[in-house]
Amino acid sequence: GQQVMQIPQYQHVQEGEDFTTYCNSSTTLSNIQWYKQRPGGHPVFLIQLVKSGEVKKQKRLTFQFGEAKKNSSLHITATQTTDVGTYFCAGCVVNSNSGYALNFGKGTSLLVTP
Amino acid sequence: DAGITQSPRYKITETGRQVTLMCHQTWSHSYMFWYRQDLGHGLRLIYYSAAADITDKGEVPDGYVVSRSKTENFPLTLESATRSQTSVYFCASSLGAKNIQYFGAGTRLSVL
Numbered sequence: 018g019q020q021v022m023q024i025p026q027y028q029h030v031q032e033g034e035d036f037t038t039y040c041n042s043s044t045t046l047s048n049i050q051w052y053k054q055r056p057g058g059h060p061v062f063l064i065q066l067v068k069s070g071e072v073k074k075q076k077r078l079t080f081q082f083g084e085a086k087k088n089s090s091l092h093i094t095a096t097q098t099t100d101v102g103t104y105f106c107a108g109c110v111v112n113s114n115s116g117y118a119l120n121f122g123k124g125t126s127l128l129v130t131p
Numbered sequence: 132d133a134g135i136t137q138s139p140r141y142k143i144t145e146t147g148r149q150v151t152l153m154c155h156q157t158w159s160h161s162y163m164f165w166y167r168q169d170l171g172h173g174l175r176l177i178y179y180s181a182a183a184d185i186t187d188k189g190e191v192p193d194g195y196v197v198s199r200s201k202t203e204n205f206p207l208t209l210e211s212a213t214r215s216q217t218s219v220y221f222c223a224s225s226l227g228a229k230n231i232q233y234f235g236a237g238t239r240l241s242v243l
Contacts, residue, residue: 023173026171031216047229048230050231052232058236059221059235059236059237060174060221060223060232060234061234062231062232062233065231091167105173105174107232109228109229110229113233116229117227117228117229118226118228119225119229119232121166121173121174121176122173123171123172123173124174125171
């Protein structure tokens with residue numbers, strides 16, 4: 018089936034270092050969404066990218082959508098301990114059954130050491 | 132996200148027993164989803180529903196049953212629980228198939 022691959026699976030950084038997670042799809046995406054799940058919590062929506070080449074920023078977080086709309090990245094500048102958690106991308110693809118389907122990547126778990 | 136609630140939050144059961152996990156949303160969202168989350172597997176879709184009385188299988192539907200008689204409720208039933216169904220289960224809802232999904236707090240299920 019249509020899958021969204023996300024790398025790395027785990028990342029351990031020192032506080033203040035940068036962090037990037039990448040998401041790749043074999044098919045063109047209608048949009049891509051990013052979610053964050055804190056330890057013991059539930060996934061929470063962060064942002065949605067729709068346009069080819071789109072870049073959005075939220076404070077220290079920068080989200081990019083590739084020109085071909087098949088890949089995306091989340092970059093965190095100068096990580097803080099509050100950034101700890103698992104970051105999921107979710108790619109929206111055309112689905113023959115219901116029109117669209119949102120396929121989640123397996124997530125990147127970020128650990129930040131003070 | 133008080134608009135979507137799951138119950139119970141924690142459940143311990145025995146192999147072979149029937150278990151029902153409840154999900155209720157107050158937003159009148161058309162779509163509802165059930166995921167299971169296991170270490171190393173991320174979020175795997177079990178079943179989803181596009182509207183009341185419309186349900187469809189996801190990636191890992193075996194051993195699970197769903198129903199959606201009302202828009203706001205989407206219960207998930209394990210008809211005969213197995214140890215491999217020990218997991219954290221998340222319910223989510225959205226306006227449409229391509230829209231933002233709002234997740235419940237999750238149910239942690241242990242099958243002994």
